[in-house]
Amino acid sequence: MKIEKQERIINAAMKEFIKSGYDKASTNEMVKDAQISKGSLFNYFSSKKDLYLFLIQNTVNIIEEIYVEIDMTERDIFERISQVGFIKLNIQKKYPLVFDFLKSLLEEDAQEVKSDINQLLANIQRDGMKRIYENIDWSKLREDIDPEKAMNILNWTMAGFAELQIAKIKSFEHVRVELFNEWDRYREILKRSFYKNGEE
Template sequence: MYSNFHKLKEEKKKQILSSAMEEFRQYGFEKASTIEIAKNAKISKGALFNYFNTKRDLYVYLIDYSLQVIEGFYEKIDLTEQDLFKRIENVGLLKLYTQQKYPYVFDFLTSTREEGSPEVKEIIIEKTEYIYKQGISKIYQNIDYSKFREDIDIEKAVEVINWTMLGFSEKSIRQLGGFENIHKFGETFLQEWKAYGEMLKKCYYK
């Protein structure tokens, strides 16, 4: 179905996908402009529709492509690490590396969850719900919750830890563009996260 698109060089495919994801993220399915997508990808609108028959086809392709990236991300999670803080630390670092390699994927997928267009809403749910649930389940698989104090509501504690990590990772992603060396940035990320983690451990661990 997308044979013409798959024949393109990797750099050109990446350019088209990045342009499309950013346009849909900013404006949603209905208001996104295929003219702008083509313009920013440095191709003609005719060429865009030679690769994808319709705007909806392009949108669905982006979802499938993004989910493949996310599945790869989940597969790299180290399930042998049973400490919750270290697990979340590893997940956060993985997300940074994935964000650097695929800069528009996370934001695009987040935008699909808020998409209200009846033309794509059903297929978004159909394609993404299982992956999200599976991913959340995997992040917390094999965690040793016995480290928490007995008087702590573990479910609420995990929520607080997640909120902290989410805010921290979003801040880190915004800073990512200023670092040429992703591994050096990763070291900075780890140092800062460990400081947050130590504070939270004092609140929740025995």
């Protein structure tokens, strides 16, 4: 099957599952959006559930790329967090729905798929943030700053910044080259604030 059609189907299905949750997601809406016939969809997937589970597995595979791509030898927290952000941005560009779909999975509570979700997400949930921030050198931090709190502030700032940029991109419909410069400003503020004088 043409890869473009595959993506059309996957995206349409994800979009509908995100919007409506498993139970209320309509296969009719999916085929309309993907511009294929009802019959085709049920040729590719034996049931709605089958399709849903495929999408979950697909999502897990994509998300796991993050862990693989992280350079664990980079021990500076600001470098590491920028790295993760960069990887996530690339994923977002390639698969714009994948994070929203993941979020919808965590909120899903339909009995029919609940256990399957937990099972398939087990791997990426188990470690979560911990794996991403393994082997970080905290010694550069000012001593009066709790590393865990610093990490939280960084994470929240990163997430907030990302959300803001995505909103901008979605509304203005043009990717900003200044994006990374802008992030660097935030990075500088926090770095100067959190690190001991003279470090790095």
